[in-house]
Amino acid sequence: MTTNTYQDYRTLSFERSGRILKIIIDSPESRNAVDDALHTDLARVFHEVNDDAATDVVILTGVGRWFCAGGDMTWFQDLIDAPQRWHHMIVDAKRIIDSLLALEKPIIARVNGAAAGLGASIALLCDMVVAVDTAVIGDPHVKMGLVAGDGGAIIWPQLVGFARAKEMLLTGRMLSAKEAAAIGLINYAVPAEELDAKTDALANELAMGATLAIRWTKTVMNLELRRISDLLTEAALAYETKTNFSEDHQEAVRAFVEKRQPKFTGR
Template identity: 40%
Template structure:
């Protein structure tokens, strides 16, 4: 079986491509989910990676669950209710637990439709940009099921509860310009320019010190469920760590000397 994820490296930027265009990059096989888990584990310990760009090959970003498997009660949808529950818990639900929690910034470059679990996958990322041909739907309800991989938690935090409710309870599709107006994506570009735009953002992030990037993302994530006073305590501790990195001192020296900094990741 060929890998679902294709990895490409440009300096400190890792581009990850979902590569099953014949299924519109549907997420239905446990091996695909394991690839995401393994990817996150590897990125977490590889200090040379500063930014991840996630995109899809073919006409779609990700079509979500495989509807044919649902019809046939096959794959992760097979078995008793208890077995299906365990398939979710030990399968696709491992992706939000590792991807949303990843230390490095993740940019979703949405080359085409992101539907159901595909939209939720994009919502696990930090920044989303879209091709002008992309479309988006939290479409579970149209199949008589619920967001099973975190969408009910993720989507309201991005577009707000009223719009998330509208998307989840109608299952309707929105276009790229509506997604931009709602804050679901930060930028819409012609399809041919999508990767250039995504890599441009990635390079701007990767130009910063690695420690600062990882610590800042962690604060943003923790701030989603912490009280202000607790977050301030964590911020003080992280700031103390950051002040004692070599890259911080290099950044300060470069600023004072009006030159470009040279970071080493230390």
């Protein structure tokens, strides 16, 4: 059942089943890539969900064959060319992380396809992750000449430890969903025909549980993540700002558009 509660979102759509709300990243023409519209919507939506008295459980997913395929290249170039847009984006980046960690209601990421960069961060900052086994997940910021500033440096070490997190974030390598489940990065990697059943079973189990006990147990567990986020996020975004205006980042964007390997110089 669709819902009319959430208005004026450009890139998100919503469905409701009882007290379970599904948030759908809905930009299929761009593989659900992050652009200004999606970034702005994500900075707002989790605050609204927290205040939504009709919702006890949230599912976050993407439309089509993608969850969220990372940053849109046109947007990346715009953020290089217009520094004022970058500085506005940084404010929203912190809002996304803060509001997702402050959300009291349990949220399940239904990863139906590729989750890269911010797409991976928002999935991993959810409480549980169920992915189709053909999906890939990773944070390739460094491959774009950027610091992993929008949540990756916060959540990856907490889930898989520093050794694995450093390997993945410093190489920008993508993992298959099966690999991610094997190392504890996500909860489940399931065949496509089982994705809805597994996600819905978890959501229904939560919806039928003791709502306040579930919410506040989550709240307590997230206190440490919020403390870490408060410690790291501003520094991470500041370093990402420096790399946004680096020659290497411009080269990475140009190389992606030209379909070639970037030639990094360390500048």
